[in-house]
Amino acid sequence: MKVIADIEVCVAAGVCAAIAPDVFDQDDEVGKVILLDANPGDDQLDAVRDAVLSCPSAALRLVE
Amino acid sequence: MSAAPSNIVIVGASAAGLTTAAALRRNGYDRDLTLVDAERHVPYDRPPLSKHLLTGEWGVDRVALKTEADLASLAVDIRSGVSATKLDVERSILSLTDATDLPFDRLVIATGVTPRVLPESAHLAGVHTLRTIDDTLALSEELVAGRHLVVVGGGFLGTEVAAAAIGLGLRVTLVNSRPTPLERSLGPAIGAEVAALHTGHGVELRTGPENAVQSLLSSAGRVTGVLFTDGSTLNADVVFVAIGASPTVDWLNGSGLSIGDGVECAPDLSAAPGIYAAGDVARWENPAFDESMRVEHRTNATEQAMHVGARLVDGAPDAFASVPYFWTDQYDLKLQVHGWIPGYDEVRILEGSLVERRMLAVFRRGDRVVGALGVGAAKALRQWRQLIVDRTAWADVVGG
Structure with a gap:
């Protein structure tokens, strides 16, 4: 799967980093999304789907 | 009320309503799903309206919550430009402004707020x-x-x-x-x-x-x-x-639901058997703070929608507990706040200032840390958020 994060749309809520910490992190200043792994393994699929659904600004997309 | 839902109607197609629909499909609900949308636009995100859309930096297409393709894949019947006028709880029927009636076996109220x-x-x-x-x-x-x-x-x-x-x-x-x-x-x-x-x-x-x-x-x-x-x-x-907003609940007059400041819900966000509320319109007792509240923040809409989307499928009475988050963008600053700060007893600026573009402030209510505000301090703010989640005593972490 491929994960896409739109940093301009990101509002730094940190929900993705809380749900899928192996895939998403936040920068130290503003807290915008850092995509740790744009092509995570299938074991991350559920967590990534939840993160995409939970993002409060629809900044994340998943291409399965 | 039917054993398993087969006809869910969601009133309101903004963040809470649309996310509830997406969560339902994500959780395996594959029966009838209807969204009643008072507006005619493709469902969209509100926070950018007062920022990027107002300044013209973004076009209207940039604020859409889902692509047309993703929206289509939800297989939800969207009734656009139609509002709810009446709810018959006993007969499980919702009346609309186009003079039609929508029967349902589960209802989600996500009608938001109206500006004063x-x-x-x-x-x-x-x-x-x-x-x-x-x-x-x-x-x-x-x-x-x-x-x-x-x-x-x-x-x-x-x-x-x-x-x-x-x-x-x-x-x-x-x-x-x-x-x-x-x-x-x-x-x-x-x-x-x-x-x-x-x-x-x-x-x-x-x-x-x-x-x-x-x-x-x-x-x-x-x-x-x-x-x-x-x-x-x-x-x-x-x-x-910009003098505030009132929950959009007038249409629920006479329905029998409790509507003081918003739709009054149990801790699991249900307003009646088979009827839930989510988003700006929902008032509930939040176990994270042991307080009744109505949260008008964008992230709450999504979180509550996820919760309702789970409860509708599993039928469990799990409470919705959350530490709210909100932010505001003004000029080149982003102020971020985690917690529930209304009625705070004390606020203390721990470090920095807006001028320095880096600031950290914390809020106390009773003996507890209930909120933390940050500017340019996201890493510290994440730590303070955890302290709030953990119900940390103010005296343990804030000196003097």
Whole structure:
């Protein structure tokens, strides 16, 4: 799967980093999304789907 | 009530309503799903309206919550440009403005809030509130460089619009009943820094009870100025009113549901058997704070929608507990707040200042840390968020 994060749309809520910490992190200043792994393994699929659904600004997309 | 849902109706297609639909499909619900949308636009995100859309930096397409393809794949029947007029709880029927009735076996109320208006002024040209894309485009058209904008209300929305208008080259006066902007939410110390931020960018402040707006002045159906309670007047080309919003629940009068400040829900967000509420409209007892609250923040809409989407499928009475988050973007600053701070007993700036573009402040209610505000301090803020989640005692982490 491929994960896409739109940093301009990101509002730094940190929900993705809380749900899928192996895939998403936040920068130290503003807290915008850092995509740790744009092509995570299938074991991350559920967590990534939840993160995409939970993002409060629809900044994340998943291409399965 | 049927054993398993087969006909779910969601009233409201903004963040909470749409996310509930997405969560239902994600959780394996594959039966009938209807969204009642009072607006005609593709479902969209509201926070960018007072920022990127208002300034023209983004086009309307950029605020859509889902692509057309993703929306189609949800297989939800969207009734656009239609509002709910009546709810018959006993017969499980929702009545709509197009004179049709929607039967359901589960209902989600996500009708949000409606902006408050100044009395006797709603019909005047040049007077604006902001909730929808249409509101934003109408206001944006009038924000022409050199004009004088008067913003009534120094809360989050008012200050954001003031900042946007400054960026567009208008003269801006911000009117607020308290001495400083954002004071009602963040207190006088932070409010003073916010005031300096705005005046530093050229905003004129008119604050305090003597500067309360008595009425708007007009000529030939268009606003011309503001009359204050002290008798003084101020000319205005455009007036933006941001004095808060009320939950959109009038349509539920007579339904039997409890509707004080919002739809009153149990801890699991149910308002009645098979009926839930989510988003700005929902008031519930939040176990994270042992308090009844109604949260008008964007992230809450998604979180509550996820919860309702799970409860509708598993039928369990699990409570919804959350530590709210919100942010505001003004000029080049992003203020971020985690927690539930209304009615705080003490706020303390631990480090920094708005001028330095780095600040950390914490809020106490009773003996507990209930909120943390950060600017340019995301890493520290994450740690404070965890302390709030853990119900940390103020005395344990804040000295003096």
